[in-house]
Amino acid sequence: MFNNKKVNIFLIIVGIIIFIFLPRFVSGYWVRVITTIFMYAVISQGINLMSGYMGYLPFGNAMFFGVGAYITAIGMGKGLSFLAVLPLAALTAILVSILFGLPVLRLRGHYFAIATIGMSGALLSVVQNATEITGGAMGTTLPIIDKSPEVTYNYFYLAMLALMVITTLTIYLIIKSKFGFGIRSIKANEEAANSMGINTTYHKVIAWAISALFTSIAGALYAYWMSFIGPEEVFDVMIAVNTIVIMLIGGAGSILGPIIGAFVISLLSEVVWSTFLEYHLAVLGITIIIIVFFVPKGITGAIADFVKKRELRLRKKVSV
């Protein structure tokens, strides 16, 4: 077991190093595609913490992406630097999650999911109508970095990679901690969790705040990267839907699930898009249905099942 863990850590470090140097070997187009994959992995990781581990599906999680993006745009518009505005963006998203979370996290199952969509829609509407601050439905621009596009894109590639690694590591440590057992108990049986001394409200609110934190940083980076954002784009419910699909395909409640899912879905989408230009969404949709049918536990779940079965078979052979 111990050996296995060492091998895993080694493989992960090798993986990170490969990704750090990858931009030197691929085209600018692929650098941008992979940056988006990292971004989706981060958002999906936030949904994984809420849904995969705690059992609360936050369908409106894109609102934190939007909050992060807009606070960054507004702050930088007022002349603040990106690094100064980043904590503000994160803090605002956390405040929104706590403010909405305290009442809404009392709802369970579908009701929670639906309520978060409503909240996301409400925020979108506020951003669209507060024209003087946000630029309204027309969107708003951010300062452009005064470097060549290639350097800029590499910069965002590395920043998004770092964010993905930090997000994943943080959530991994949370899950292994006492707090992690608390939120996993909420998914397993909230009533039992409550009677076992777990303050369920506190756990749910904090988990959502953590989810909001990472999602909003992804939004902040995205806004700076794009240097132009529109409200319908960053508050799009489809951002959450896509990342939920990514989590399901990769494996809900598995720490590498969102990353694997983000790569599989995005690369699949690239392949499908380049071969079936007109029917691209239909083909992609059908492919996702097929995957969910045959690999219901996601890719990581299927691998775990396979390893377990093989171990059982080996054990049987030994005992015979």
Added chain:
Amino acid sequence: MEENNIILTIKSLSKYFGALKAVDEVSFEVKRGEILGLIGPNGAGKTTITNVVTGTYPKTSGSVIFEDTDISNLKPYQIARKGLTRTFQVVKPLIGMTVEENVLVGSLYGRDKRNTDMKNASKRAREIIKLVGLESKKDSLVSDITLPDLKKMEFARVLAMEPEVLFLDEVMAGLNPAEVEEASILVKRVRREKELTIVYIEHIMKAVMGISDRIVVLHHGRKIVEGTPQEVVNNSAVIEAYLGKRYAKEVNNEG
């Protein structure tokens, strides 16, 4: 036992669901270290009392005094951390986790503050699993074990919380006679070793007689009798509640 040995006092506790008086002005005391049987026919209000005392349902009126503090307005998790815990009539395992992880959650969030440390808590969980005899199943997922083992797991899980008072809600339900016997022995042994106070809820008279020091009988949400198992079993009101008026008369005439 002396008077100051009361650990839990239930004072005119009521719980109404609309017009239904599920628990109606019930009062009784639980002495430190005893096993108190709480019995009554189905629908007598046994589980409702458990739910109100442990905070799952809000009370309608009355109070619950646990070690000099009124806990009747606290949330379930606060009451559990104070050292008053319960098992469920229908087992509520944490699906997706192993037996050991289930017990670990109990010890992490229990009364003993030292167990917030993962290492201490794991050690504690393994000790408790050994105590209830589930060692061979500790790495099994709770979805893969049998009902008697699930009941043991749930018992281990509440024990890991280091409670002072434990409400066992029909732990014997669904077990066959041999398993009931085994479970009774386990409960008695653990009570002695851990110096626990147990409120033992059961609707099968036979199961509760051999294990309880005292018994409180409920009927239609009210307390009808309180006393030793012998006193209770010969009480005409109890016989009437369980078997009907005619049978009670016959027994009285014979006696």
